[in-house]
Amino acid sequence: MHKGDRGVIFFFLLPAVLLTGVFLYYPFIHSIIKSFYYSDGMFINRFVGIENYIRLAQDEVVKIATLNTLEMMLYAVIFQVGLGIVLALLVDSIRFGKNFFRSVFFFPVAISATAIGLMFTLFYNYDNGMLNQLLVRFGFEKVVWMTEETSLLAVAVPVIWQYVGFYFVIILTAISKIPDDFYEAAQLEGITGLQKTIYITLPLIWGDVKTSILLAITGALKVFELVYVISSGGPANSSEVLGTYMYQKTFTGQAFGYGATIAVWIVILGLLFSVIANRLLKKEEITY
Amino acid sequence: MRKWWPSLLAVVLILVAALTGCSQSADNGKIKLRVVTMFGGTDPAKKAYEQALKDFMKAYPDVEIVDESMTATGDDFRTKVKTDFASGNEPDVTFFFTGAEAEPIIQSGAVVPYEEIFAKDKAWSDALSDNVKQQVKAKDGKIYAVPITGFYEGLFVNKSLFKRYGLELPTDWEKFTKAVETFSKNGIIPIAGSLEESYYLIEHFILSAGGPAGHNSKFDNGIHPSWAQGLEKIKEVYDMGGFPKDALTIKDAQAQELFKNKQAAMIVNGSWILGGLTDKEDVEVIPFPVMLGGKANPQDLVAGYTSGFYLSKKSYEDKDKKGLALELIKYLTSKEMVKKFAEANGGVPAVDTKVEGLPTVYQQGHQMVQEANSLSLPIDAQISAEAFNEIRKGIPHIVQGKKTAQEVLQAAQKIEQEKMPK
Numbered sequence: 001m002h003k004g005d006r007g008v009i010f011f012f013l014l015p016a017v018l019l020t021g022v023f024l025y026y027p028f029i030h031s032i033i034k035s036f037y038y039s040d041g042m043f044i045n046r047f048v049g050i051e052n053y054i055r056l057a058q059d060e061v062v063k064i065a066t067l068n069t070l071e072m073m074l075y076a077v078i079f080q081v082g083l084g085i086v087l088a089l090l091v092d093s094i095r096f097g098k099n100f101f102r103s104v105f106f107f108p109v110a111i112s113a114t115a116i117g118l119m120f121t122l123f124y125n126y127d128n129g130m131l132n133q134l135l136v137r138f139g140f141e142k143v144v145w146m147t148e149e150t151s152l153l154a155v156a157v158p159v160i161w162q163y164v165g166f167y168f169v170i171i172l173t174a175i176s177k178i179p180d181d182f183y184e185a186a187q188l189e190g191i192t193g194l195q196k197t198i199y200i201t202l203p204l205i206w207g208d209v210k211t212s213i214l215l216a217i218t219g220a221l222k223v224f225e226l227v228y229v230i231s232s233g234g235p236a237n238s239s240e241v242l243g244t245y246m247y248q249k250t251f252t253g254q255a256f257g258y259g260a261t262i263a264v265w266i267v268i269l270g271l272l273f274s275v276i277a278n279r280l281l282k283k284e285e286i287t288y
Numbered sequence: 289m290r291k292w293w294p295s296l297l298a299v300v301l302i303l304v305a306a307l308t309g310c311s312q313s314a315d316n317g318k319i320k321l322r323v324v325t326m327f328g329g330t331d332p333a334k335k336a337y338e339q340a341l342k343d344f345m346k347a348y349p350d351v352e353i354v355d356e357s358m359t360a361t362g363d364d365f366r367t368k369v370k371t372d373f374a375s376g377n378e379p380d381v382t383f384f385f386t387g388a389e390a391e392p393i394i395q396s397g398a399v400v401p402y403e404e405i406f407a408k409d410k411a412w413s414d415a416l417s418d419n420v421k422q423q424v425k426a427k428d429g430k431i432y433a434v435p436i437t438g439f440y441e442g443l444f445v446n447k448s449l450f451k452r453y454g455l456e457l458p459t460d461w462e463k464f465t466k467a468v469e470t471f472s473k474n475g476i477i478p479i480a481g482s483l484e485e486s487y488y489l490i491e492h493f494i495l496s497a498g499g500p501a502g503h504n505s506k507f508d509n510g511i512h513p514s515w516a517q518g519l520e521k522i523k524e525v526y527d528m529g530g531f532p533k534d535a536l537t538i539k540d541a542q543a544q545e546l547f548k549n550k551q552a553a554m555i556v557n558g559s560w561i562l563g564g565l566t567d568k569e570d571v572e573v574i575p576f577p578v579m580l581g582g583k584a585n586p587q588d589l590v591a592g593y594t595s596g597f598y599l600s601k602k603s604y605e606d607k608d609k610k611g612l613a614l615e616l617i618k619y620l621t622s623k624e625m626v627k628k629f630a631e632a633n634g635g636v637p638a639v640d641t642k643v644e645g646l647p648t649v650y651q652q653g654h655q656m657v658q659e660a661n662s663l664s665l666p667i668d669a670q671i672s673a674e675a676f677n678e679i680r681k682g683i684p685h686i687v688q689g690k691k692t693a694q695e696v697l698q699a700a701q702k703i704e705q706e707k708m709p710k
Contacts, residue, residue: 040392040672041370041371044707121542126533126534128551145534151537230537232537234536235536236688237681237685248677251363251366251371252363252367253673254392254674
C-alpha cells in the first residue's frame with residue numbers, strides 16, 4: 001500500500017463511519033445499556049440488572065411474537081423471493097411489455113406501507129369491507145377475516161404483496177445480465193425451455209437469489225407498519241410480531257427499558273439467522 | 289505524506305454543520321414557536337384552532353408558528369409527545385393530557401408551573417373556576433396545564449333505531465340488555481365498540497360495577513373486586529353478540545364510523561364524537577347504565593378536564609422568544625377562544641362562558657355533567673401507561689375465555705408495582 005493511501009481510505013470512510021456511528025451504533029449501544037434499566041424514558045431510570053432479560057424469557061407474548069416473526073420470515077423467503085423469481089422468469093421470456101410489467105410489479109414497493117395497511121384494513125372490515133361486500137353481492141354469507149387463526153396470514157398477504165416486486169426487479173436484472181451465447185450454445189445442443197431455466201438461468205443467478213433471501217430474512221424481522229395498521233398485533237396477540245410488540249411496550253406502555261430488551265433480542269435473532277442462512281446457502285457461485 | 293487532513297477537516301465541518309445547524313440558518317428573522325396539539329386530523333376543533341393560529345400570527349407578525357398537531361385518537365399522538373419530551377426536543381407549547389400520563393413530563397422539569405404567572409395576571413387566572421383548577425392539578429399540587437374545554441363520556445344512542453324496534457332508551461341494565469338482544473337478533477350492531485382500543489368500555493364497565501370508589505381505586509389496596517366484575521361483564525355482553533363481529537380488530541375510529549352510519553345503535557364514547565356526527569338531532573347521550581349488582585349511582589360519570597396547554601421551560605426562559613409562547617397560550621385560552629372551541633367540539637368550557645346555538649345533544653351533555661353525582665377521571669389517567677395497556681390488551685383474551693379478568697388484572701398490578709423500587 002502506498003503510504004498516503006491510508007489517509008485517503010480513512011478520508012473516504014469517514015462520512016460513512018460518522019453517519020452509521022451516530023445513527024446506528026450509538027443508539028444500539030444505548031439500547032443495550034437501557035435494557036439493564038427500568039426506564040419510562042424520562043423520569044424513572046433504575047438499574048435492574050438482568051431482570052428485563054428474565055422477563056423476556058418468561059413473556060408469553062414474546063414467544064408468540066418470535067414464532068410469528070419466524071413464520072413471517074418463511075413466508076418472505078418462499079413467497080417474496082419465490083414469486084419474485086417466478087415472475088422474473090415469466091417476464092423475461094415475453095417479447096413485448098417487459099417494461100410495463102416491470103413497473104406494475106414494482107409499483108407496490110413505492111407505496112407507503114401505512115397506505116397499503118389502511119387499504120387492507122378496508123378490505124378485511126366485516127361490516128363495510130370490500131371482501132365481504134363482494135361475498136354478499138355473489139350471495140354468500142359475510143366472513144370474519146381477522147380471527148386468531150387467520151390474522152397472521154391476513155397481515156402476511158400485504159407484506160408479501162408489497163415486496164414481491166422488489167425481489168422481482170433484482171432477479172430480472174440478474175437474468176438480463178446472462179450473456180445470450182450461453183443460451184445459443186445450449187439451443188444447439190437441443191435444450192428445452194424448462195431445462196434452460198433449471199440448468200442455465202438459476203445457477204447463474206444464484207448469487208443474486210442468495211442476496212435476495214438474506215434481504216428477505218432480515219426484512220421480515222423489521223415488519224412493523226403493516227401489522228400495526230391492520231391488526232395492531234391482535235386479536236389477542238395472535239398476529240403480534242417482534243416489531244409491534246417492541247413498539248407497544250416502549251411507546252404505548254412507556255416501558256423503555258423492557259422495549260430496549262426486546263430490541264436487543266431482535267438484533268440477536270437477525271444476526272443468528274443471517275449467519276445460518278449464509279452457511280446454508282454456501283454454494284459455489286459461478287462467475288462469468 | 290500527502291496533506292489530507294485539511295480536506296478531512298472540511299468534511300467534518302460540513303457534516304457537523306449539516307447535523308446541527310440547519311434549523312437555525314433557515315429562519316427568516318422570525319421567532320419560531322413549535323406547537324403540538326391534538327387539534328389535528330379529524331378533530332372537530334381543528335378549524336377553530338387553525339384560524340386562531342392565523343389570527344395570532346397576524347397580531348404578532350414577527351412570530352412564525354410551526355404547527356405539528358395531530359389527532360389524539362389511538363396512541364400515536366401520545367407517543368409523539370412523550371418521545372419529543374424524552375429526547376429533549378419539547379415543543380414551545382404542547383396541548384397534552386394531565387394526570388398520570390403527564391407526570392413524567394412534569395417531573396422531568398421541562399414544563400413551567402403556572403402559579404407565579406397566574407399571580408401576575410389575575411384576570412386570566414380568575415377566568416378558570418377553582419373546580420377546574422382542582423382537576424388539572426399535578427401530583428405536587430401545582431398547575432402545569434391550562435385547559436380549554438372539559439369532556440364527558442357516556443352512552444350515545446341512535447334514537448331512531450330504538451324507535452324502529454319499539455325499545456326504550458337503555459337507562460337501566462334491564463333495558464340495556466334487552467336492547468342488545470333485540471338489535472343483535474335483527475342484524476343491527478348493538479354497541480359500536482372496539483375491543484382492541486377499548487379505553488371507554490373498560491372505564492364504564494368498571495365504573496358501573498364499582499362506582500367512583502371502585503373506579504378510582506387504582507391498585508392502592510390490591511385489585512378492587514369491581515374491576516374483575518366489570519371486565520367479566522364485557523365478556524357477557526360480548527357473548528350476547530353486543531359488539532361488531534370484528535370488534536377484536538377494528539379500531540375506535542372504525543367503531544365510530546359504524547355508529548355514525550347508524551349500522552350500530554349505541555356507542556360508549558366521549559363528547560368529542562359529537563362534532564363528527566352527521567345526524568346530531570337523532571343522537572342522545574345518557575350515563576352508562578348501572579349493571580346488576582353494580583355499586584354506581586346512575587349519575588356517576590367519567591368526565592373532567594384532563595388536558596391543557598403546557599408551557600416549555602426552555603422556551604419560557606429563552607430571552608430570544610420574548611415570552612411569546614406564554615402569550616400564545618393566553619390567547620388560545622381566552623374566554624372568546626374557549627367559546628369557539630366549545631362550540632366546535634361540544635366540550636364543557638373551562639371558563640365561565642355561555643355556549644349557544646348548539647344541537648340538543650350538546651346541551652344534554654352539559655346538563656348531564658351539571659347533574660352528575662360524581663366525576664371520575666379515566667383509569668388510564670390514574671395508573672401507569674404500561675399497566676393500563678396490559679388491561680386493554682387483555683380484553684380480547686377475556687372475552688374469548690382464554691384468561692380470566694382476575695389473571696389480566698394481576699399481571700397489570702404486577703407491572704404497576706414494578707414501577708416503584710422494591
